[in-house]
Amino acid sequence: MKTPSDIVGARVRAVRQRRGWTAAQLAERCTEHGAPEITASVVTDLETGRRDKDTKRRRRNITVDELLALACALDVAPVHLLVPTDGNDPYLVTHDRFVRPARxxxxxRGRHPLPWSDPRLFFSEVPAEEWEPPEMTQEQMDRQGRMSEIRREVLDRGPGRRTMSGGVIGPDGEEIPDEGS
Known part of the structure; x- marks a missing residue:
């Protein structure tokens, strides 16, 4: 199972490539945003897990400072580097706890506690002026995850299964709407 640092490395690479930037160009943007310590070689090491010369370990761990600087330089929310934006493979929160990426x-984002958390404690640190009730219940998030799995399986079967509205036909013959709908 991939660690959060592995995911950040892969997500940084994917976003950087979509922007059409080299590692050096991303490093230059990091410098412009006040993080000159993120050099082109640091970007490459984070993306590929290249072995550190001194410790002989892969440099996949990322600091909070680096995550925020990279998100700023790439112009994305940190959450979109930290957690996969597609797929439904389990996301490793700690060495022995995982949840679906949507969760x-x-x-x-501070919108919903983890399944094993006490919601009273989780929401106790939210400033009163920022309080909003949770948008989705656990059941709704589980349903969304199951729908994503079904949708991915159906799309993997090949072309010709899409509907006019952009959804797909599920295994039961019913339309599964596009996730963005």
């Missing part, structure tokens, strides 16, 4: 994003 992890809700947790990182």
């Amino acid at each position: 992890a994003r809700e947790w990182v």
